[in-house]
Amino acid sequence: MISSQNLKIHKVENFTLKSGINLSLELSYLTLGELNENKDNVIVYPTRYAGTHLEQGYLIGEQLALNPKEYFIIIPNMFCNGVSSSPSNAPSPLNGPDFPLITIQDNVSFQYQLLKEVFHIEKIKLIVGWSMGGQQAYQWATQYPKMVENIVAMCAHAQTSGHTHVFLEGMYAALTSDLNWNNGKYEDQPNAGKTTMAMTWAGWALGQNWFREKLYLKDGYKTPQEVLDKLWRTIYYKRDANDLLAMIRTWQHHDISDNDVFKGNLEEALSSIEANVVLMPGINDLYFPPEENLQEVKYLKKGSVEIIPSN
């Protein structure tokens, strides 16, 4: 059902980023199902870190949460993911390490234009996303409160925590440890750096309980070391290094209150949300621990936290 064959492109010339930079950007997106006459069956389902539309299939199907027989599902590829405009596909002089920072706010502003200009959509039934996809859902609900009816943010926070900033800075250091990286002006992909990042990321992605309960056996791995050797060493090879680094910067800058409206007041930003909000942290998540969501929900008009159990 999910394939690149039906990808469409929405291009905006002279799009102005939050930073003030003007540039031409292309958003690659997929639609599934049909927009009904009332235009009230819209679901927006943004992508995650290092993911594309191709990794979004797990929630979509007639028996699954997102049923394309019923809903018009739009999957926008996040900028810098290698499919939409990214360091790896931008024209000179904004290519590679010279591609500007694109924030979650920029992603959402652009998606808004797509929905308005191409589909003339006024209401969104649901925005759902995982990890950075959930950040986009949260951002949508703050940025366009009258337009968004429901959001589900799985493993995502309204603001990147100091701890996550530090974790991500470590991942940045790991990838750029490769001499071939050459400050982003590489000729060949710095795959050794991607391996270093993957090896240092693995412990974060796979929590203590996953090992304690030996869940890796269910997934066909005999030992923790085998998980590293067979699953993780090459996991980022299919992504471009500058794209991976740009998405780290996007993640680090995520803060729904960091704008002229809320001026850094997170409580005010959360209180402004009109949508029903369901926050779904993983109970053992190491970079999106439930505690932040439990703090956030206090300020939401219509919010709840549904903690995902570990197995």
Next chain:
Amino acid sequence: MISSQNLKIHKVENFTLKSGINLSLELSYLTLGELNENKDNVIVYPTRYAGTHLEQGYLIGEQLALNPKEYFIIIPNMFCNGVSSSPSNAPSPLNGPDFPLITIQDNVSFQYQLLKEVFHIEKIKLIVGWSMGGQQAYQWATQYPKMVENIVAMCAHAQTSGHTHVFLEGMYAALTSDLNWNNGKYEDQPNAGKTTMAMTWAGWALGQNWFREKLYLKDGYKTPQEVLDKLWRTIYYKRDANDLLAMIRTWQHHDISDNDVFKGNLEEALSSIEANVVLMPGINDLYFPPEENLQEVKYLKKGSVEIIPSN
């Protein structure tokens, strides 16, 4: 009180490691206080990962837990820490990357010889240690159950978990990402690799709550990034790279049941311990989460878990 001036050396020729390798090893140790006539006031206080006797002062003093007026405190430097025999100070051909794996069991066997041969000690009142120091305390209680009266293992497990194995493999990958590492045959220290390791380690050492509650402000840092830049970037520069890597391998191999006596049966190893055991995990510890200790205590004859609060 703690200085290198009074370091003593215990040397054993032809010491046989668990692996069967025979070599000459030197243990550098410090003693504080006086051994009393009954030899019943002995405290052993082994060192932690990347630590030496110089970092052990925080528990020692007349008003602190380890009072040298009352106790005879022995601080053995763990092998591979750069003070006792280590890759960085061993004579050829066992120097650098050719230094053999030394297990926690080997460390404890050697410390046993020191106590017996030099001081003729039969009973140890207390063994206390933090992190890898706590592993040594746990190992002592299993290996010499009749000799050890009490242990306090702070942030330490009886067996290195699969998750910690993976976390440590990531740290190994980070340090060795430096081209200057040259498979351990470096001429200059691979300090870029040590920075990469420090940057990827920081998020593990400083838990989510430390950032959430902005405890870094108390320590004089304005932002999470400043913690990285001022505290972490150069934190391992004073240690030798092969020493750091060797201690990672020691840590990964830690398992009190991995020997001919217990043959991998952890429950049996725990049940064999005669000492009073106090396990002190940190409530938010990311590589020694309390869960493992709470499992372990079920099999201890005289054990308790005292969880350390976060601030």
